[in-house]
Amino acid sequence: MTEDSRKATAQKAAVVTGASTGIGEATVRALAAEGWTVFAVARRAERLEVLEAETGAVAIPADITEDDDVARLLASVTAAGGVDTLINIAGGARGADQLGDANTGDWEWMYRVNVLGTMKITRAFLPMLRATGEGTVLNLTSTAGLAAYEGGAGYNAAKFAQHAMTGALRLEEAENNIRVIEVAPGLVHTEEFALNRLGDQQAAAKVYQGVEKPLTAQDVADVVRYAVTVPHHVNLDQIVMRPVAQAANHKLIRKQA
Template structure:
């Protein structure tokens, strides 16, 4: 399929789906929860614009799922403008799912790495803001738009060694709450999904920079959440009748009673 025919097919499908609010932008789509969310939605017939920086991973996901991959850095203004233009040209969406984000480092405040903190704020907070700001006119015009932000239980309770990630996710949590208040008059549904411990391919590795250290995060934990578990919750939340707003969904494995209490065996 050529690029032009692929875009035309996406336009036709999106035009049909947007009237049913079954067209979505999903960020962070190259791995983990974002990738799993693309799979969950496309499996149910959604038109999905899958967004991430790694074009080669998006191409593979596109081939497998039928999603439309659009490489972009959500914190870069030019990339956001291009993404908005591409989605608009293809017919638009009624749902924006902000999953892109992540953590770097586990330093105490007294030993904080400034670059790590700046990166976490950039991708978790500024990226979410820039994407949301860009797509709000489209979502308002839809009449029954939805924004879903994937935050974290790290944005609900602080823990030692988590200050930078706590700060970024607390901020994203606050942005989500403010957006819900601001956009209710536009009938915009704003959902927050806050996962606890989720075992994915890259999250702990990217945070700690070492495969051995990353493995220890999940060591002895029976049945940590998977990306597919969280994606299924996201799928349900955005597929519910529009008048049903799941303001905040906290999802943890049973072994994690709280951020500070995790049951490990063996």
């Protein structure tokens, strides 16, 4: 780390949700390596314990959709000195049904986690972020929130809502000098996203089959790290990132085996 970057990250602290796996875990590692104080938040305590031991992050098991957990999380972070950055990574997809075959439970889960969870934790931490004078909120959305595709209606709906919420928050909090950043990745190969969505390892593997160099969790974490460490007056409103093989949601180049 250079002297300039040491100064830039001095006393920087962040809450990172979805920290037990994938992009959230990679983001915790990226920020901790830069000297940040990181509060790693997820439901799975055992995974957070390993991450804490390896990175020095502060593990706080919590479900961001539960009001009591959010209140407990806020109290723990406040007692530990607070943060100036909130990074909302937690989210996900369930199912790939077309609208005519929509599973209500899957839709409710996606809305609860991607939209209501982001809202609840952001609402809770906004007073703290305002008080710092230079707060940051970064929401991880998806290219699914920018363009619809067949079989994606439920996830599209949830991520479009999260995308809209992010834009509204930016307008509402500009007067409080809070910058609001959206990172919208395309195809990212992580250990759990496609598996959780499709419920089958073989089906999940087919999502990435033949795709040369899909994005990795580390790729996205590097962009997140950059976005929250540039000087505070710089707001990267929206960052769309895809692998080169994915020209659009509906166009993905697959090589023959």
